[in-house]
Amino acid sequence: MKSARFLWLAAAVAIPALSRSAHGQQAEAIVTADRIYTADDFRPVVEAILIRGDRIAFAGSLREVRAKASRSATTLNFPGRTIVPGMVDAHAHLLGLGQALLQVQLQGASTYDEAIARIAARAATTRKGEWVTGRGWDQNLWAGKEFPTESALSRSVPDHPVYVQRVDGHAGLANATAMKIAGVTASTRDPEGGLIVRDAKGNPTGVFVDNAQSLIGRVIPSTSRAQRREAVVGAIAEANKWGLTGIHDAGESRPVIEIYEELARANRYNIRNFVMVSGDSADVIYYTNRGPRSDMYNGRLWVRSIKLYADGALGSRGAAMLEPYSDDPKNKG
Structure with missing residues (x-):
């Protein structure tokens, strides 16, 4: 059996270059592959999809898609490939990923x-x-x-x-x-x-x-804002490469969230991010006063939740337990 080759597709993230044609109109693309999974129970597999601007406008048979597309639509064929919707990581750290890519x-x-x-x-x-x-x-x-x-x-x-x-x-x-x-x-x-x-x-x-x-x-030299910004850009590219088009960012500071917003305003933020404000009191007060924000920058950012910390994690033996760890009898976390 041949291993499947997958493409992850979320039009707003994966193909931003289609947003406008040379005449200022929304550009269109017809995309075909061996299999296109939609995650729609009523039509789970289709032959083709129509992308209009930065949105998937229609999914169905190739004949149906062609009937709805303009004559100027570009055709993108992926023979031997399977297309699935972009994936969402429910617990991620975008800046942490970018910094990790620069580390061992x-x-x-x-x-x-x-x-x-x-x-x-x-x-x-x-x-x-x-x-x-x-x-x-x-x-x-x-x-x-x-x-x-x-x-x-x-x-x-x-x-x-x-x-x-x-x-x-x-x-x-x-x-x-x-x-x-x-x-x-x-x-x-x-x-x-x-x-x-x-x-x-x-x-x-x-x-x-x-x-x-x-x-x-506290004694490790801190990175500059410019370095953190470029780390975020690198993390987005890495996430997109593996099919991640959305994440839930589990705890970020105000300076990092402001970098996210800056990149989104500059159209350099090709990911959807549901950001949790890290439980620092000053940041929590700032974002509480600002109020919850949803669907900012054309559906790139949500800032409307707070991450609080109770204890550690099991693997590092820091999670609080009622009984000692089996391999560390003096430690309850």
Whole structure:
């Protein structure tokens, strides 16, 4: 059996160039493929669709579509392809994706050694003393499923401060250089809502859970607004590439939301984003006073909900439990 080749289509996102013809009229395109799924129970599969401007105007047989299209309509044929509606990710972090694309990618590392090798490779191309950051490691994929310790990482990358977050973002691993810069020692107390993982002697192992991540994060140089803006642009392109035409952005700050609006006004925001305001008091007050906003910038942005935080996540052992974790009997999160 041949593997299916898919195209994801949402006209308002995928084909913005069709919005106007050379004469200022709404341009049209007839799109055909082997299969076009509509997600419409009354007509789940069709032969063709008609795109008019930035909207899907009709879906049906090729004969029906041609009858409704103008003579100037462009025809786009995708033989051997299947077209499905654009997908929506119900829990995403758009800026986080963009920043991750610029960092060390640790997703899928099947061993701690493999994760270290990826970090060391990035460090080899980074000026001595500069930070190396990344995300995506998951100790549940490794033998023993235990949190890593900094010792092996520090031996492999001694000349750069390193901080790499776990796949869920609720924990991170620092090397010895990063902890030295942050001033983290055995005497450093766990912050409220956070945990510094320690060895039997009370020394930090390098793993910081939930609010404890701020102990390292506060000394990592912040990115500029221009860098964050370009990270968002890159994230949108990456999302579109994999068929994501809409997301629910689970917690963003006012400065980031303002970047979203700026890009949307400039017609550089090819995604539909239902944004949740992160539970920072000043931002919540600002957006509460502003009031809920829906369907802004031709259906690109919604800002009408707030994300609040209660505890951590299961994978990083920070979620609050009634009983201890089976592999960490002293920890209830």
